[in-house]
Amino acid sequence: MSTEKLYLQHFNDEARSLDYYLQKMGGYKALKKAFSMSQDDIINEVKKSNLRGRGGAGFPTGMKWGFIPKQSPKPKYLVCNADESEPGTFKDRDIMRYTPHLLIEGMVIGGFAIGAHHGYIYIRGEYTREAKLLWAAIEEAYAKGFLGKNIQGSGFDFDLTVHRGAGAYICGEESALLNSLEGKRGEPRVKPPFPAQVGAFGGPTIVNNVESLSNIPFIIDKGGEWFSGLGKLERSGGTRLISVSGHVKKPGIIEVGAGSVTIRDIIYNHCGGVLGDRKLKAVIPGGSSAPVLTADEIDVIYDIEPLMKLGTMMGSAALMVVNDSYCVVKLLTRITKFYAHESCGQCTPCREGCRWMEDILHRIEHGHGKEKDLEMLLDIADNINGKTLCALGDAAAGPVMSFVKKFKSDFEAHIRGGKCPNA
Amino acid sequence: MPKCLINGKEVEFEAGKNIVEVAKKAGVEIPVFCYHPGLTVVAQCRMCYVEVGTPGKDGKVQMIPKLQTACSTAATEGMVVLTQSEKVKKGQKATMEFLLLNHPLDCPICDKSGECDLQDNSFKYGDAYMRHSEERRTYVDLDMGPVIQKNMNRCIHCTRCIRFGAEIAGIREMVAIQRGNNTEITTIDGKELQTEYAGNYADICPTGSLTLKDFRFHKRAWMLKKTPTICEGCSRGCNMEIHHQNGVLERCIPRENMEINRYWLCDEGRFHFRDIQNDDRVTTPMIAGAVSDWNAAIAKAKDALKGKKTAILIGTDLTTEEAKLIKETASQLAPGAQVFHFGTPGVNSVAQDGDADKLLKRKSKTANLNGIETLGIKPLESLSGVQAVMAFGGGRAVMPELSGVSPSNVVAAGVFFRSKSSQFAAVLPGLSFYEKSGSVTNFQNKEQKFVRAVASPKGCKPLSEILMTWVHQDKSGVA
Numbered sequence: 001m002s003t004e005k006l007y008l009q010h011f012n013d014e015a016r017s018l019d020y021y022l023q024k025m026g027g028y029k030a031l032k033k034a035f036s037m038s039q040d041d042i043i044n045e046v047k048k049s050n051l052r053g054r055g056g057a058g059f060p061t062g063m064k065w066g067f068i069p070k071q072s073p074k075p076k077y078l079v080c081n082a083d084e085s086e087p088g089t090f091k092d093r094d095i096m097r098y099t100p101h102l103l104i105e106g107m108v109i110g111g112f113a114i115g116a117h118h119g120y121i122y123i124r125g126e127y128t129r130e131a132k133l134l135w136a137a138i139e140e141a142y143a144k145g146f147l148g149k150n151i152q153g154s155g156f157d158f159d160l161t162v163h164r165g166a167g168a169y170i171c172g173e174e175s176a177l178l179n180s181l182e183g184k185r186g187e188p189r190v191k192p193p194f195p196a197q198v199g200a201f202g203g204p205t206i207v208n209n210v211e212s213l214s215n216i217p218f219i220i221d222k223g224g225e226w227f228s229g230l231g232k233l234e235r236s237g238g239t240r241l242i243s244v245s246g247h248v249k250k251p252g253i254i255e256v257g258a259g260s261v262t263i264r265d266i267i268y269n270h271c272g273g274v275l276g277d278r279k280l281k282a283v284i285p286g287g288s289s290a291p292v293l294t295a296d297e298i299d300v301i302y303d304i305e306p307l308m309k310l311g312t313m314m315g316s317a318a319l320m321v322v323n324d325s326y327c328v329v330k331l332l333t334r335i336t337k338f339y340a341h342e343s344c345g346q347c348t349p350c351r352e353g354c355r356w357m358e359d360i361l362h363r364i365e366h367g368h369g370k371e372k373d374l375e376m377l378l379d380i381a382d383n384i385n386g387k388t389l390c391a392l393g394d395a396a397a398g399p400v401m402s403f404v405k406k407f408k409s410d411f412e413a414h415i416r417g418g419k420c421p422n423a
Numbered sequence: 424m425p426k427c428l429i430n431g432k433e434v435e436f437e438a439g440k441n442i443v444e445v446a447k448k449a450g451v452e453i454p455v456f457c458y459h460p461g462l463t464v465v466a467q468c469r470m471c472y473v474e475v476g477t478p479g480k481d482g483k484v485q486m487i488p489k490l491q492t493a494c495s496t497a498a499t500e501g502m503v504v505l506t507q508s509e510k511v512k513k514g515q516k517a518t519m520e521f522l523l524l525n526h527p528l529d530c531p532i533c534d535k536s537g538e539c540d541l542q543d544n545s546f547k548y549g550d551a552y553m554r555h556s557e558e559r560r561t562y563v564d565l566d567m568g569p570v571i572q573k574n575m576n577r578c579i580h581c582t583r584c585i586r587f588g589a590e591i592a593g594i595r596e597m598v599a600i601q602r603g604n605n606t607e608i609t610t611i612d613g614k615e616l617q618t619e620y621a622g623n624y625a626d627i628c629p630t631g632s633l634t635l636k637d638f639r640f641h642k643r644a645w646m647l648k649k650t651p652t653i654c655e656g657c658s659r660g661c662n663m664e665i666h667h668q669n670g671v672l673e674r675c676i677p678r679e680n681m682e683i684n685r686y687w688l689c690d691e692g693r694f695h696f697r698d699i700q701n702d703d704r705v706t707t708p709m710i711a712g713a714v715s716d717w718n719a720a721i722a723k724a725k726d727a728l729k730g731k732k733t734a735i736l737i738g739t740d741l742t743t744e745e746a747k748l749i750k751e752t753a754s755q756l757a758p759g760a761q762v763f764h765f766g767t768p769g770v771n772s773v774a775q776d777g778d779a780d781k782l783l784k785r786k787s788k789t790a791n792l793n794g795i796e797t798l799g800i801k802p803l804e805s806l807s808g809v810q811a812v813m814a815f816g817g818g819r820a821v822m823p824e825l826s827g828v829s830p831s832n833v834v835a836a837g838v839f840f841r842s843k844s845s846q847f848a849a850v851l852p853g854l855s856f857y858e859k860s861g862s863v864t865n866f867q868n869k870e871q872k873f874v875r876a877v878a879s880p881k882g883c884k885p886l887s888e889i890l891m892t893w894v895h896q897d898k899s900g901v902a
Contacts, residue, residue, distance in 0.1 A: 168602070185599065190466045190495050345580065345599070345606035346467045352521035355604040359557040376554055383517035386489045387469060 018140040021101040030220035035154040042113040048224030050237030055209030056316040067196035068114040074203035076116040082123040083172035086287035088318030091241035092210035100137035106216035169342035174207040188390035231258030246321035247275040259303035278323040286315025289395030291402035332403040333361040339396035349384040350393040369415035427502040442493035457581040458494035466495040472514040476503040519549030535631030537644035568615030578632040592618040622693040650876035656692035657785040660865035707882035712845030724834040727848035731810035733757035738820030739766030740789035742861025763803035771802035794864030852883040
């Protein structure tokens with residue numbers, strides 16, 4: 001069960017310096033190797049690695065890089081999505097805190113592969129410390145010639161800038177991120193065209209997650225096939241950093257080979273079991289956007305395809321565990337309040353529907369629910385699901401539909417009894 | 424031309440057109456709010472849902488499981504579009520329900536009632552009942568200046584106004600602040616609207632959120648008679664529609680003309696009908712500022728011109744028919760008189776005309792400079808040596824400096840104002856643009872005809888009648 005770990009052993013304050021990276025992590029060796037490869041070879045290696053996007057969508061990274069046109073009248077860009085706003089997710093933060101050079105090296109290689117000379121790291125505004133640490137690492141890299149002009153004598157120029165967000169979950173959506181980067185309101189764009197065709201400042205752009213880009217040096221150094229082998233399932237390579245929070249005895253980040261553990265493994269073997277040794281009530285497997293699972297469903301392998309088959313998703317690999325001390329009605333209300341607050345307001349179903357769902361759930365939670373409310377709630381969620389301009393609407397509708405269906409008796413108790421059965 | 428199937432019917436289309444436009448050409452209505460053919464596509468309102476299918480590699484049509492927004496989907500060869508399937512109807516009902524959650528039931532007091540997209544689409548595609556029983560969100564309204572009245576509670580956040588300002592009027596003044604359900608459309612720093620095209624905000628707003636202060640609470644939309652007409656404000660000749668009831672002009676809206684004004688009107692053109700709704704307008708024959716009758720006034724006019732070197736001035740705000748008639752009758756009005764045209768100071772000919780801004784306005788502030796110049800009438804250079812003037816104007820042409828001509832030797836016929844003509848020998852009141860039929864030629868050499876919308880005030884006469892009376896009046900002063 002012990003897969004080779006790539007990150008966890010370096011998650012400490014000592015590791016972030018460039019010296020540590022060069023000496024203890026074989027830093028910037030992959031970059032040197034990449035410069036001797038062709039762009040197509042690099043992209044093929046990433047395809048072979050079966051690296052799936054680590055931001056939440058799980059799109060194969062190699063395939064995404066292949067979408068960039070070879071020639072372009074406008075400059076191309078590589079953008080790192082460090083917005084990490086999916087509730088329950090905190091793995092990218094540690095990568096940026098402790099191993100920032102993995103990200104930097106990954107971005108230089110990525111820029112080289114797609115022909116971009118400018119990279120942006122869009123980091124959520126709340127990560128003030130991490131932005132500072134990133135800038136410090138970038139300064140180190142510039143000083144030693146790993147960024148800037150003619151990197152390590154390769155003839156390749158690459159500049160990297162950290163751009164801070166200002167507290168909007170929607171700016172984690174790649175086209176809203178690009179709008180925000182350009183100084184506009186952080187609102188998603190109509191697609192097509194997709195960022196690989198028209199992205200930042202009108203040029204072809206690839207947007208990748210922090211962890212996805214940080215894996216690139218490993219892939220180039222030891223090969224795509226090796227990376228793919230770290231994962232136990234087909235088409236899902238590498239290790240996964242999983243953010244585990246909630247009612248477990250040992251919350252935090254764990255690192256496992258992709259598809260090598262079940263949810264039960266994670267909770268009971270890696271995280272010490274349920275807090276207070278209480279009964280497990282619910283598990284939200286992939287950040288709050290992922291449909292909830294009951295305690296009977298935790299024997300599923302924790303990876304992209306198995307979770308999708310179960311009607312939920314791995315998302316940003318943020319596992320939130322709930323024991324029976326907590327009211328699921330209150331939990332769903334709080335989750336729905338988040339989406340209503342974060343909605344950008346462009347499209348009708350999300351702007352109006354999310355707030356409506358929040359209002360209904362608030363009433364139900366406080367004992368003012370009506371008999372018809374549950375049916376109406378499901379219908380509203382159905383009217384939002386798949387009908388919005390971006391996935392935030394789906395992210396709001398999914399939890400409502402799954403919680404109300406799987407914990408129906410809890411909601412009915414609130415409506416009929418006027419209070420929580422837990423209390 | 425490529426073909427697609429809309430509701431089972433084969434439709435030809437121009438490559439690149441979106442499904443809303445293609446369906447419209449085929450006579451199929453797809454409801455919209457945020458979509459406007461003159462503005463960029465944002466696909467935000469989610470009203471224009473359709474089901475779309477495209478032929479796969481094997482030639483069989485695969486329907487896309489999710490509903491698509493017709494405004495942002497370009498029609499392609501062999502595409503199958505369903506605009507009223509059960510799925511589409513449910514999606515339309517859902518959008519209408521969402522839009523009406525927070526929309527106040529203002530119809531009884533709202534100007535937009537009767538011509539409101541929200542009302543129309545709700546009636547055709549929505550439900551007749553309400554499931555929502557939560558508290559509605561409200562806003563405090565901003566005063567946006569003299570043209571537009573803002574009612575933010577009624578706004579459905581289609582962002583047409585924001586896009587119009589930025590893309591057409593060239594001024595990013597309408598903006599969205601806050602986000603999500605609290606999004607508010609306002610102006611930057613709460614300033615008043617600056618653009619000279621502000622009236623268009625009220626045209627494009629699909630609800631009663633942005634309305635014209637000038638028309639507020641005047642008339643119900645369905646009471647108005649609508650007559651297509653041409654703007655007389657400048658040499659562009661924008662197409663408009665004048666709305667009136669019981670012979671009173673109430674407001675103007677633009678008519679679509681892709682070659683002249685596309686979908687827009689400037690505020691000057693939109694509101695200048697108010698200029699003649701003015702007690703200052705001369706509506707009975709006048710002699711030296713005092714009310715008179717036609718026989719006396721015409722007799723006095725003839726007297727003022729007799730034996731003097733006369734210039735006959737034709738305003739370029741008159742119709743081509745009027746100008747032609749004056750030119751042909753000139754020798755009978757004042758034998759030996761020279762005929763010139765006048766209009767906008769500094770813009771004496773078509774060659775001197777040009778664009779006055781980046782959108783619609785032209786330098787010549789009259790509608791028919793081109794038409795009248797084409798008749799061979801020369802521009803007025805100066806009045807030196809002239810002793811008497813007979814000026815024909817439609818209300819827009821600016822009277823030239825009279826130089827050595829005494830006002831008591833000036834006769835005016837047409838639309839004139841008492842405050843400017845009280846010293847003239849005689850004023851013979853004529854018809855304004857909306858009170859007559861005729862044609863004008865714009866700067867693109869397009870001749871445009873318009874018909875009478877309302878009757879003139881009782882005392883005013885058409886130019887043809889004034890001229891014929893003049894010519895046939897016998898020496899004793901009786902017609």
